[in-house]
Amino acid sequence: MSDIIVLKCGGSTIDELSDQFFANIRSLKQSGLKPIIVHGGGPAIKQMLGKLQIESEFVNGLRKTTEPVMDVVEMVLTGTVNNALIRKLNEAGIQSVGLSGSDYQLLTAKPKDFEQYGYVGEITDVNAEFLTQLLENGIVPVIAPIAIGVDNTTRYNINADTAAGAIAKAMSAKQLIFVTDVPGIMKKNKLIESVTEQEITKLISTGTIYGGMLPKVQAAIESLSEDLQEAMIVDGKHSEITPDAKLVGTVIKKSVEVVQ
Ligand SMILES: Nc1ncnc2c1ncn2[C@@H]1O[C@H](COP(=O)(O)OP(=O)(O)O)[C@@H](O)[C@H]1O
Ligand SMILES: CC(=O)N[C@@H](CCC(=O)OP(=O)(O)O)C(=O)O
Incomplete structure:
Protein backbone atom coordinates (compact mmCIF):
# COMPACT_ATOMS: atom_id res chain seq x y z
CA MET A 1 0.00 0.00 0.00
CA SER A 2 1.27 3.47 -0.84
CA ASP A 3 2.02 6.21 1.68
CA ILE A 4 0.23 8.83 -0.37
CA ILE A 5 -2.44 10.98 1.22
CA VAL A 6 -4.47 13.39 -0.91
CA LEU A 7 -5.86 16.40 0.92
CA LYS A 8 -8.45 18.49 -0.88
CA CYS A 9 -8.66 21.96 0.63
CA GLY A 10 -11.96 23.60 -0.26
CA GLY A 11 -12.14 27.27 -1.10
CA SER A 12 -14.81 27.49 1.59
CA THR A 13 -12.21 26.95 4.29
CA ILE A 14 -8.79 27.84 2.83
CA ASP A 15 -8.62 31.33 4.36
CA GLU A 16 -9.48 29.94 7.76
CA LEU A 17 -6.99 27.11 7.97
CA SER A 18 -4.92 27.56 11.12
CA ASP A 19 -1.14 27.49 11.50
CA GLN A 20 -1.73 24.18 13.28
CA PHE A 21 -3.30 22.75 10.12
CA PHE A 22 -0.05 23.40 8.25
CA ALA A 23 2.07 22.17 11.16
CA ASN A 24 0.04 18.96 11.00
CA ILE A 25 0.94 18.51 7.35
CA ARG A 26 4.56 18.74 8.42
CA SER A 27 4.01 15.96 10.93
CA LEU A 28 2.30 13.83 8.28
CA LYS A 29 5.46 14.18 6.22
CA GLN A 30 7.72 13.49 9.16
CA SER A 31 5.82 10.28 9.84
CA GLY A 32 6.67 9.08 6.32
CA LEU A 33 3.40 9.92 4.60
CA LYS A 34 3.48 11.70 1.26
CA PRO A 35 0.83 14.44 1.09
CA ILE A 36 -0.52 15.84 -2.17
CA ILE A 37 -2.69 18.94 -1.82
CA VAL A 38 -5.43 19.78 -4.31
CA HIS A 39 -7.22 23.05 -3.69
CA GLY A 40 -10.41 24.77 -4.71
CA GLY A 41 -11.22 28.45 -4.63
CA GLY A 42 -14.90 28.84 -5.47
CA PRO A 43 -15.52 31.86 -3.21
CA ALA A 44 -12.40 33.69 -4.48
CA ILE A 45 -13.45 33.06 -8.09
CA LYS A 46 -16.93 34.35 -7.31
CA GLN A 47 -15.50 37.50 -5.75
CA MET A 48 -13.23 38.24 -8.73
CA LEU A 49 -15.98 37.55 -11.27
CA GLY A 50 -18.15 40.00 -9.33
CA LYS A 51 -15.44 42.69 -9.36
CA LEU A 52 -14.97 42.26 -13.10
CA GLN A 53 -18.73 42.06 -13.65
CA ILE A 54 -18.50 38.74 -15.49
CA GLU A 55 -21.60 36.58 -15.24
CA SER A 56 -21.38 32.90 -14.37
CA GLU A 57 -23.89 30.25 -13.36
CA PHE A 58 -23.79 26.80 -11.79
CA VAL A 59 -25.24 23.82 -13.62
CA ASN A 60 -25.50 20.61 -11.54
CA GLY A 61 -22.94 21.96 -9.05
CA LEU A 62 -20.42 22.91 -11.77
CA ARG A 63 -19.53 26.41 -12.90
CA LYS A 64 -20.53 26.88 -16.53
CA THR A 65 -17.25 28.16 -17.94
CA THR A 66 -17.14 30.60 -20.84
CA GLU A 67 -13.79 31.90 -22.12
CA PRO A 68 -13.83 35.07 -19.92
CA VAL A 69 -14.85 32.94 -16.90
CA MET A 70 -11.98 30.54 -17.68
CA ASP A 71 -9.52 33.47 -17.67
CA VAL A 72 -10.66 34.41 -14.17
CA VAL A 73 -10.74 30.81 -12.89
CA GLU A 74 -7.16 30.28 -14.07
CA MET A 75 -5.95 33.61 -12.69
CA VAL A 76 -7.50 33.14 -9.27
CA LEU A 77 -6.71 29.44 -8.78
CA THR A 78 -3.16 29.31 -10.14
CA GLY A 79 -2.33 32.84 -9.05
CA THR A 80 -3.95 33.99 -5.85
CA VAL A 81 -5.06 30.79 -4.14
CA ASN A 82 -2.18 28.51 -5.11
CA ASN A 83 0.47 31.08 -4.16
CA ALA A 84 -1.19 31.83 -0.83
CA LEU A 85 -1.16 28.14 0.07
CA ILE A 86 2.47 27.72 -0.96
CA ARG A 87 3.47 30.65 1.27
CA LYS A 88 1.65 29.09 4.24
CA SER A 102 -2.03 22.18 -17.01
CA ASP A 103 1.71 22.21 -16.13
CA TYR A 104 3.60 19.26 -17.61
CA GLN A 105 0.27 17.69 -18.62
CA LEU A 106 -0.40 16.92 -14.99
CA LEU A 107 -4.13 16.77 -15.70
CA THR A 108 -5.41 16.11 -19.22
CA ALA A 109 -9.10 16.60 -19.96
CA LYS A 110 -11.76 16.57 -22.62
CA PRO A 111 -14.91 18.69 -22.54
CA LYS A 112 -17.55 17.27 -20.23
CA ASP A 113 -20.39 18.57 -22.37
CA PHE A 114 -19.46 21.82 -24.06
CA GLU A 115 -23.01 22.91 -24.76
CA GLN A 116 -24.07 22.48 -21.15
CA TYR A 117 -20.93 23.44 -19.24
CA GLY A 118 -18.56 25.27 -21.62
CA TYR A 119 -14.89 24.73 -20.70
CA VAL A 120 -15.57 22.34 -17.82
CA GLY A 121 -13.37 19.31 -18.29
CA GLU A 122 -13.57 15.62 -17.60
CA ILE A 123 -10.17 14.28 -16.61
CA THR A 124 -8.80 11.70 -19.05
CA ASP A 125 -5.29 11.34 -17.66
CA VAL A 126 -3.12 12.20 -14.65
CA ASN A 127 0.67 12.44 -14.99
CA ALA A 128 1.35 10.11 -12.08
CA GLU A 129 5.00 9.70 -13.03
CA PHE A 130 5.70 13.40 -12.56
CA LEU A 131 3.88 13.51 -9.22
CA THR A 132 5.80 10.43 -8.07
CA GLN A 133 9.08 12.16 -8.88
CA LEU A 134 8.11 15.15 -6.76
CA LEU A 135 7.00 12.97 -3.85
CA GLU A 136 10.19 10.93 -4.01
CA ASN A 137 12.12 14.17 -3.64
CA GLY A 138 10.22 15.08 -0.50
CA ILE A 139 8.23 17.81 -2.22
CA VAL A 140 4.55 18.42 -1.50
CA PRO A 141 2.71 19.13 -4.78
CA VAL A 142 -0.01 21.77 -4.43
CA ILE A 143 -2.33 21.50 -7.40
CA ALA A 144 -4.81 23.98 -8.86
CA PRO A 145 -7.64 22.15 -10.65
CA ILE A 146 -7.03 23.34 -14.19
CA ALA A 147 -6.49 20.79 -16.94
CA ASN A 159 -14.15 20.94 -9.97
CA ALA A 160 -11.49 20.59 -7.26
CA ASP A 161 -13.20 17.61 -5.60
CA THR A 162 -13.26 15.79 -8.93
CA ALA A 163 -9.58 16.59 -9.51
CA ALA A 164 -8.64 15.35 -6.03
CA GLY A 165 -10.53 12.09 -6.56
CA ALA A 166 -8.90 11.46 -9.95
CA ILE A 167 -5.44 12.19 -8.53
CA ALA A 168 -6.02 9.92 -5.52
CA LYS A 169 -7.07 7.11 -7.85
CA ALA A 170 -4.22 7.57 -10.32
CA MET A 171 -1.65 7.70 -7.50
CA SER A 172 -3.16 4.69 -5.66
CA ALA A 173 -3.37 6.92 -2.59
CA LYS A 174 -4.19 5.28 0.70
CA GLN A 175 -6.17 8.23 2.02
CA LEU A 176 -8.37 10.92 0.48
CA ILE A 177 -9.60 13.68 2.76
CA PHE A 178 -11.94 16.49 1.71
CA VAL A 179 -11.33 19.45 4.00
CA THR A 180 -14.34 21.76 3.97
CA ASP A 181 -16.47 24.17 6.01
CA VAL A 182 -18.94 21.67 7.51
CA PRO A 183 -18.31 18.76 9.91
CA GLY A 184 -19.18 16.24 7.19
CA ILE A 185 -22.43 15.10 5.60
CA MET A 186 -25.24 16.44 7.79
CA LYS A 187 -28.80 15.19 8.00
CA LYS A 188 -31.28 17.17 10.08
CA ASN A 189 -28.39 18.97 11.78
CA LYS A 190 -26.72 15.71 12.79
CA LEU A 191 -23.44 14.41 11.44
CA ILE A 192 -23.60 11.18 9.45
CA SER A 205 -32.54 11.79 -4.19
CA THR A 206 -34.12 13.11 -1.00
CA GLY A 207 -32.25 16.40 -1.35
CA THR A 208 -30.20 15.94 1.85
CA ILE A 209 -27.01 16.14 -0.21
CA TYR A 210 -26.99 19.07 -2.66
CA GLY A 211 -24.79 21.82 -4.11
CA GLY A 212 -21.11 21.72 -3.16
CA MET A 213 -21.50 18.39 -1.36
CA LEU A 214 -22.49 16.65 -4.61
CA PRO A 215 -19.08 16.69 -6.36
CA LYS A 216 -17.44 15.60 -3.08
CA VAL A 217 -19.49 12.44 -2.67
CA GLY A 236 -11.00 22.35 8.20
CA LYS A 237 -11.36 24.52 11.27
CA HIS A 238 -11.78 21.79 13.85
CA SER A 239 -9.88 18.79 12.48
CA GLU A 240 -6.44 17.70 13.55
CA ILE A 241 -5.15 15.81 10.52
CA THR A 242 -2.19 14.14 12.20
CA PRO A 243 -0.65 10.71 11.52
CA ASP A 244 -2.49 8.86 14.30
CA ALA A 245 -5.56 11.04 14.64
CA LYS A 246 -8.97 9.46 14.61
CA LEU A 247 -10.66 12.02 12.40
CA VAL A 248 -14.16 13.21 13.12
CA GLY A 249 -16.28 13.65 10.02
CA THR A 250 -18.03 11.47 7.45
CA VAL A 251 -16.38 8.29 6.18
CA ILE A 252 -17.51 7.24 2.69
CA LYS A 253 -17.22 3.51 2.02
CA LYS A 254 -18.11 1.16 -0.79
CA SER A 255 -21.44 -0.59 -0.43
CA VAL A 256 -21.05 -4.10 0.91
CA GLU A 257 -22.28 -6.57 -1.69
CA VAL A 258 -24.72 -9.03 -0.23
CA VAL A 259 -24.10 -12.54 -1.57
CA GLN A 260 -27.39 -14.45 -1.68
N1 LIG B 1 -25.90 17.10 3.56
C1 LIG B 1 -25.01 18.08 3.62
N2 LIG B 1 -24.23 18.22 4.69
C2 LIG B 1 -23.35 19.23 4.79
N3 LIG B 1 -23.17 20.17 3.85
C3 LIG B 1 -23.91 20.09 2.73
C4 LIG B 1 -24.87 19.04 2.56
N4 LIG B 1 -25.46 19.20 1.35
C5 LIG B 1 -24.93 20.29 0.82
N5 LIG B 1 -24.00 20.86 1.61
C6 LIG B 1 -23.26 22.07 1.29
O1 LIG B 1 -21.95 21.74 0.84
C7 LIG B 1 -21.08 22.80 1.24
C8 LIG B 1 -19.64 22.35 1.07
O2 LIG B 1 -19.31 22.40 -0.29
P1 LIG B 1 -18.56 23.67 -0.93
O3 LIG B 1 -19.24 24.93 -0.51
O4 LIG B 1 -18.38 23.43 -2.38
O5 LIG B 1 -17.20 23.62 -0.14
P2 LIG B 1 -15.68 23.47 -0.59
O6 LIG B 1 -15.28 24.83 -1.08
O7 LIG B 1 -15.02 23.07 0.67
O8 LIG B 1 -15.61 22.43 -1.66
C9 LIG B 1 -21.56 23.11 2.63
O9 LIG B 1 -21.13 24.37 3.07
C10 LIG B 1 -23.07 23.02 2.49
O10 LIG B 1 -23.62 24.24 2.12
C1 LIG C 1 -16.09 23.24 -12.76
C2 LIG C 1 -16.08 23.98 -11.46
O1 LIG C 1 -17.12 24.16 -10.85
N1 LIG C 1 -14.88 24.40 -11.01
C3 LIG C 1 -14.71 25.11 -9.78
C4 LIG C 1 -13.22 25.08 -9.44
C5 LIG C 1 -12.92 25.55 -8.04
C6 LIG C 1 -13.50 24.64 -6.97
O2 LIG C 1 -13.91 23.51 -7.20
O3 LIG C 1 -13.50 25.20 -5.72
P1 LIG C 1 -14.19 24.67 -4.40
O4 LIG C 1 -13.49 23.43 -4.01
O5 LIG C 1 -13.96 25.78 -3.44
O6 LIG C 1 -15.65 24.45 -4.69
C7 LIG C 1 -15.21 26.56 -9.88
O7 LIG C 1 -15.11 27.17 -10.95
O8 LIG C 1 -15.65 27.09 -8.84
Whole structure:
Protein backbone atom coordinates (compact mmCIF):
# COMPACT_ATOMS: atom_id res chain seq x y z
CA MET A 1 0.00 0.00 0.00
CA SER A 2 1.27 3.47 -0.84
CA ASP A 3 2.02 6.21 1.68
CA ILE A 4 0.23 8.83 -0.37
CA ILE A 5 -2.44 10.98 1.22
CA VAL A 6 -4.47 13.39 -0.91
CA LEU A 7 -5.86 16.40 0.92
CA LYS A 8 -8.45 18.49 -0.88
CA CYS A 9 -8.66 21.96 0.63
CA GLY A 10 -11.96 23.60 -0.26
CA GLY A 11 -12.14 27.27 -1.10
CA SER A 12 -14.81 27.49 1.59
CA THR A 13 -12.21 26.95 4.29
CA ILE A 14 -8.79 27.84 2.83
CA ASP A 15 -8.62 31.33 4.36
CA GLU A 16 -9.48 29.94 7.76
CA LEU A 17 -6.99 27.11 7.97
CA SER A 18 -4.92 27.56 11.12
CA ASP A 19 -1.14 27.49 11.50
CA GLN A 20 -1.73 24.18 13.28
CA PHE A 21 -3.30 22.75 10.12
CA PHE A 22 -0.05 23.40 8.25
CA ALA A 23 2.07 22.17 11.16
CA ASN A 24 0.04 18.96 11.00
CA ILE A 25 0.94 18.51 7.35
CA ARG A 26 4.56 18.74 8.42
CA SER A 27 4.01 15.96 10.93
CA LEU A 28 2.30 13.83 8.28
CA LYS A 29 5.46 14.18 6.22
CA GLN A 30 7.72 13.49 9.16
CA SER A 31 5.82 10.28 9.84
CA GLY A 32 6.67 9.08 6.32
CA LEU A 33 3.40 9.92 4.60
CA LYS A 34 3.48 11.70 1.26
CA PRO A 35 0.83 14.44 1.09
CA ILE A 36 -0.52 15.84 -2.17
CA ILE A 37 -2.69 18.94 -1.82
CA VAL A 38 -5.43 19.78 -4.31
CA HIS A 39 -7.22 23.05 -3.69
CA GLY A 40 -10.41 24.77 -4.71
CA GLY A 41 -11.22 28.45 -4.63
CA GLY A 42 -14.90 28.84 -5.47
CA PRO A 43 -15.52 31.86 -3.21
CA ALA A 44 -12.40 33.69 -4.48
CA ILE A 45 -13.45 33.06 -8.09
CA LYS A 46 -16.93 34.35 -7.31
CA GLN A 47 -15.50 37.50 -5.75
CA MET A 48 -13.23 38.24 -8.73
CA LEU A 49 -15.98 37.55 -11.27
CA GLY A 50 -18.15 40.00 -9.33
CA LYS A 51 -15.44 42.69 -9.36
CA LEU A 52 -14.97 42.26 -13.10
CA GLN A 53 -18.73 42.06 -13.65
CA ILE A 54 -18.50 38.74 -15.49
CA GLU A 55 -21.60 36.58 -15.24
CA SER A 56 -21.38 32.90 -14.37
CA GLU A 57 -23.89 30.25 -13.36
CA PHE A 58 -23.79 26.80 -11.79
CA VAL A 59 -25.24 23.82 -13.62
CA ASN A 60 -25.50 20.61 -11.54
CA GLY A 61 -22.94 21.96 -9.05
CA LEU A 62 -20.42 22.91 -11.77
CA ARG A 63 -19.53 26.41 -12.90
CA LYS A 64 -20.53 26.88 -16.53
CA THR A 65 -17.25 28.16 -17.94
CA THR A 66 -17.14 30.60 -20.84
CA GLU A 67 -13.79 31.90 -22.12
CA PRO A 68 -13.83 35.07 -19.92
CA VAL A 69 -14.85 32.94 -16.90
CA MET A 70 -11.98 30.54 -17.68
CA ASP A 71 -9.52 33.47 -17.67
CA VAL A 72 -10.66 34.41 -14.17
CA VAL A 73 -10.74 30.81 -12.89
CA GLU A 74 -7.16 30.28 -14.07
CA MET A 75 -5.95 33.61 -12.69
CA VAL A 76 -7.50 33.14 -9.27
CA LEU A 77 -6.71 29.44 -8.78
CA THR A 78 -3.16 29.31 -10.14
CA GLY A 79 -2.33 32.84 -9.05
CA THR A 80 -3.95 33.99 -5.85
CA VAL A 81 -5.06 30.79 -4.14
CA ASN A 82 -2.18 28.51 -5.11
CA ASN A 83 0.47 31.08 -4.16
CA ALA A 84 -1.19 31.83 -0.83
CA LEU A 85 -1.16 28.14 0.07
CA ILE A 86 2.47 27.72 -0.96
CA ARG A 87 3.47 30.65 1.27
CA LYS A 88 1.65 29.09 4.24
CA LEU A 89 3.35 25.75 3.64
CA ASN A 90 6.75 27.41 3.29
CA GLU A 91 6.16 29.29 6.55
CA ALA A 92 5.49 25.93 8.20
CA GLY A 93 8.81 24.65 6.85
CA ILE A 94 7.29 22.35 4.24
CA GLN A 95 8.98 22.09 0.85
CA SER A 96 6.17 22.49 -1.62
CA VAL A 97 5.67 23.37 -5.24
CA GLY A 98 2.61 25.07 -6.70
CA LEU A 99 1.32 23.63 -9.94
CA SER A 100 -1.52 24.17 -12.31
CA GLY A 101 -2.93 20.89 -13.55
CA SER A 102 -2.03 22.18 -17.01
CA ASP A 103 1.71 22.21 -16.13
CA TYR A 104 3.60 19.26 -17.61
CA GLN A 105 0.27 17.69 -18.62
CA LEU A 106 -0.40 16.92 -14.99
CA LEU A 107 -4.13 16.77 -15.70
CA THR A 108 -5.41 16.11 -19.22
CA ALA A 109 -9.10 16.60 -19.96
CA LYS A 110 -11.76 16.57 -22.62
CA PRO A 111 -14.91 18.69 -22.54
CA LYS A 112 -17.55 17.27 -20.23
CA ASP A 113 -20.39 18.57 -22.37
CA PHE A 114 -19.46 21.82 -24.06
CA GLU A 115 -23.01 22.91 -24.76
CA GLN A 116 -24.07 22.48 -21.15
CA TYR A 117 -20.93 23.44 -19.24
CA GLY A 118 -18.56 25.27 -21.62
CA TYR A 119 -14.89 24.73 -20.70
CA VAL A 120 -15.57 22.34 -17.82
CA GLY A 121 -13.37 19.31 -18.29
CA GLU A 122 -13.57 15.62 -17.60
CA ILE A 123 -10.17 14.28 -16.61
CA THR A 124 -8.80 11.70 -19.05
CA ASP A 125 -5.29 11.34 -17.66
CA VAL A 126 -3.12 12.20 -14.65
CA ASN A 127 0.67 12.44 -14.99
CA ALA A 128 1.35 10.11 -12.08
CA GLU A 129 5.00 9.70 -13.03
CA PHE A 130 5.70 13.40 -12.56
CA LEU A 131 3.88 13.51 -9.22
CA THR A 132 5.80 10.43 -8.07
CA GLN A 133 9.08 12.16 -8.88
CA LEU A 134 8.11 15.15 -6.76
CA LEU A 135 7.00 12.97 -3.85
CA GLU A 136 10.19 10.93 -4.01
CA ASN A 137 12.12 14.17 -3.64
CA GLY A 138 10.22 15.08 -0.50
CA ILE A 139 8.23 17.81 -2.22
CA VAL A 140 4.55 18.42 -1.50
CA PRO A 141 2.71 19.13 -4.78
CA VAL A 142 -0.01 21.77 -4.43
CA ILE A 143 -2.33 21.50 -7.40
CA ALA A 144 -4.81 23.98 -8.86
CA PRO A 145 -7.64 22.15 -10.65
CA ILE A 146 -7.03 23.34 -14.19
CA ALA A 147 -6.49 20.79 -16.94
CA ILE A 148 -5.14 20.91 -20.47
CA GLY A 149 -6.72 19.36 -23.56
CA VAL A 150 -4.97 16.82 -25.77
CA ASP A 151 -4.38 19.71 -28.20
CA ASN A 152 -2.04 21.16 -25.54
CA THR A 153 -3.85 24.47 -25.85
CA THR A 154 -7.40 24.34 -24.52
CA ARG A 155 -7.73 24.93 -20.78
CA TYR A 156 -10.42 23.26 -18.76
CA ASN A 157 -11.96 24.15 -15.43
CA ILE A 158 -12.19 21.08 -13.20
CA ASN A 159 -14.15 20.94 -9.97
CA ALA A 160 -11.49 20.59 -7.26
CA ASP A 161 -13.20 17.61 -5.60
CA THR A 162 -13.26 15.79 -8.93
CA ALA A 163 -9.58 16.59 -9.51
CA ALA A 164 -8.64 15.35 -6.03
CA GLY A 165 -10.53 12.09 -6.56
CA ALA A 166 -8.90 11.46 -9.95
CA ILE A 167 -5.44 12.19 -8.53
CA ALA A 168 -6.02 9.92 -5.52
CA LYS A 169 -7.07 7.11 -7.85
CA ALA A 170 -4.22 7.57 -10.32
CA MET A 171 -1.65 7.70 -7.50
CA SER A 172 -3.16 4.69 -5.66
CA ALA A 173 -3.37 6.92 -2.59
CA LYS A 174 -4.19 5.28 0.70
CA GLN A 175 -6.17 8.23 2.02
CA LEU A 176 -8.37 10.92 0.48
CA ILE A 177 -9.60 13.68 2.76
CA PHE A 178 -11.94 16.49 1.71
CA VAL A 179 -11.33 19.45 4.00
CA THR A 180 -14.34 21.76 3.97
CA ASP A 181 -16.47 24.17 6.01
CA VAL A 182 -18.94 21.67 7.51
CA PRO A 183 -18.31 18.76 9.91
CA GLY A 184 -19.18 16.24 7.19
CA ILE A 185 -22.43 15.10 5.60
CA MET A 186 -25.24 16.44 7.79
CA LYS A 187 -28.80 15.19 8.00
CA LYS A 188 -31.28 17.17 10.08
CA ASN A 189 -28.39 18.97 11.78
CA LYS A 190 -26.72 15.71 12.79
CA LEU A 191 -23.44 14.41 11.44
CA ILE A 192 -23.60 11.18 9.45
CA GLU A 193 -20.43 9.43 10.58
CA SER A 194 -20.33 6.73 7.93
CA VAL A 195 -22.08 6.34 4.60
CA THR A 196 -22.04 3.90 1.68
CA GLU A 197 -22.55 4.52 -2.02
CA GLN A 198 -26.08 3.13 -1.81
CA GLU A 199 -26.97 5.42 1.08
CA ILE A 200 -25.48 8.39 -0.78
CA THR A 201 -27.77 7.76 -3.75
CA LYS A 202 -30.71 7.96 -1.37
CA LEU A 203 -29.41 11.11 0.36
CA ILE A 204 -29.07 12.79 -3.04
CA SER A 205 -32.54 11.79 -4.19
CA THR A 206 -34.12 13.11 -1.00
CA GLY A 207 -32.25 16.40 -1.35
CA THR A 208 -30.20 15.94 1.85
CA ILE A 209 -27.01 16.14 -0.21
CA TYR A 210 -26.99 19.07 -2.66
CA GLY A 211 -24.79 21.82 -4.11
CA GLY A 212 -21.11 21.72 -3.16
CA MET A 213 -21.50 18.39 -1.36
CA LEU A 214 -22.49 16.65 -4.61
CA PRO A 215 -19.08 16.69 -6.36
CA LYS A 216 -17.44 15.60 -3.08
CA VAL A 217 -19.49 12.44 -2.67
CA GLN A 218 -19.35 11.67 -6.39
CA ALA A 219 -15.55 12.08 -6.45
CA ALA A 220 -15.23 9.98 -3.30
CA ILE A 221 -17.25 7.12 -4.74
CA GLU A 222 -15.40 7.17 -8.05
CA SER A 223 -12.01 7.11 -6.34
CA LEU A 224 -12.66 4.10 -4.09
CA SER A 225 -10.63 1.02 -4.99
CA GLU A 226 -8.63 -1.83 -3.46
CA ASP A 227 -6.00 0.72 -2.38
CA LEU A 228 -8.41 3.39 -1.25
CA GLN A 229 -11.08 1.71 0.83
CA GLU A 230 -12.67 4.90 2.13
CA ALA A 231 -12.66 8.67 1.74
CA MET A 232 -13.36 11.22 4.42
CA ILE A 233 -15.05 14.62 4.64
CA VAL A 234 -13.88 16.78 7.57
CA ASP A 235 -14.16 20.30 8.86
CA GLY A 236 -11.00 22.35 8.20
CA LYS A 237 -11.36 24.52 11.27
CA HIS A 238 -11.78 21.79 13.85
CA SER A 239 -9.88 18.79 12.48
CA GLU A 240 -6.44 17.70 13.55
CA ILE A 241 -5.15 15.81 10.52
CA THR A 242 -2.19 14.14 12.20
CA PRO A 243 -0.65 10.71 11.52
CA ASP A 244 -2.49 8.86 14.30
CA ALA A 245 -5.56 11.04 14.64
CA LYS A 246 -8.97 9.46 14.61
CA LEU A 247 -10.66 12.02 12.40
CA VAL A 248 -14.16 13.21 13.12
CA GLY A 249 -16.28 13.65 10.02
CA THR A 250 -18.03 11.47 7.45
CA VAL A 251 -16.38 8.29 6.18
CA ILE A 252 -17.51 7.24 2.69
CA LYS A 253 -17.22 3.51 2.02
CA LYS A 254 -18.11 1.16 -0.79
CA SER A 255 -21.44 -0.59 -0.43
CA VAL A 256 -21.05 -4.10 0.91
CA GLU A 257 -22.28 -6.57 -1.69
CA VAL A 258 -24.72 -9.03 -0.23
CA VAL A 259 -24.10 -12.54 -1.57
CA GLN A 260 -27.39 -14.45 -1.68
N1 LIG B 1 -25.90 17.10 3.56
C1 LIG B 1 -25.01 18.08 3.62
N2 LIG B 1 -24.23 18.22 4.69
C2 LIG B 1 -23.35 19.23 4.79
N3 LIG B 1 -23.17 20.17 3.85
C3 LIG B 1 -23.91 20.09 2.73
C4 LIG B 1 -24.87 19.04 2.56
N4 LIG B 1 -25.46 19.20 1.35
C5 LIG B 1 -24.93 20.29 0.82
N5 LIG B 1 -24.00 20.86 1.61
C6 LIG B 1 -23.26 22.07 1.29
O1 LIG B 1 -21.95 21.74 0.84
C7 LIG B 1 -21.08 22.80 1.24
C8 LIG B 1 -19.64 22.35 1.07
O2 LIG B 1 -19.31 22.40 -0.29
P1 LIG B 1 -18.56 23.67 -0.93
O3 LIG B 1 -19.24 24.93 -0.51
O4 LIG B 1 -18.38 23.43 -2.38
O5 LIG B 1 -17.20 23.62 -0.14
P2 LIG B 1 -15.68 23.47 -0.59
O6 LIG B 1 -15.28 24.83 -1.08
O7 LIG B 1 -15.02 23.07 0.67
O8 LIG B 1 -15.61 22.43 -1.66
C9 LIG B 1 -21.56 23.11 2.63
O9 LIG B 1 -21.13 24.37 3.07
C10 LIG B 1 -23.07 23.02 2.49
O10 LIG B 1 -23.62 24.24 2.12
C1 LIG C 1 -16.09 23.24 -12.76
C2 LIG C 1 -16.08 23.98 -11.46
O1 LIG C 1 -17.12 24.16 -10.85
N1 LIG C 1 -14.88 24.40 -11.01
C3 LIG C 1 -14.71 25.11 -9.78
C4 LIG C 1 -13.22 25.08 -9.44
C5 LIG C 1 -12.92 25.55 -8.04
C6 LIG C 1 -13.50 24.64 -6.97
O2 LIG C 1 -13.91 23.51 -7.20
O3 LIG C 1 -13.50 25.20 -5.72
P1 LIG C 1 -14.19 24.67 -4.40
O4 LIG C 1 -13.49 23.43 -4.01
O5 LIG C 1 -13.96 25.78 -3.44
O6 LIG C 1 -15.65 24.45 -4.69
C7 LIG C 1 -15.21 26.56 -9.88
O7 LIG C 1 -15.11 27.17 -10.95
O8 LIG C 1 -15.65 27.09 -8.84
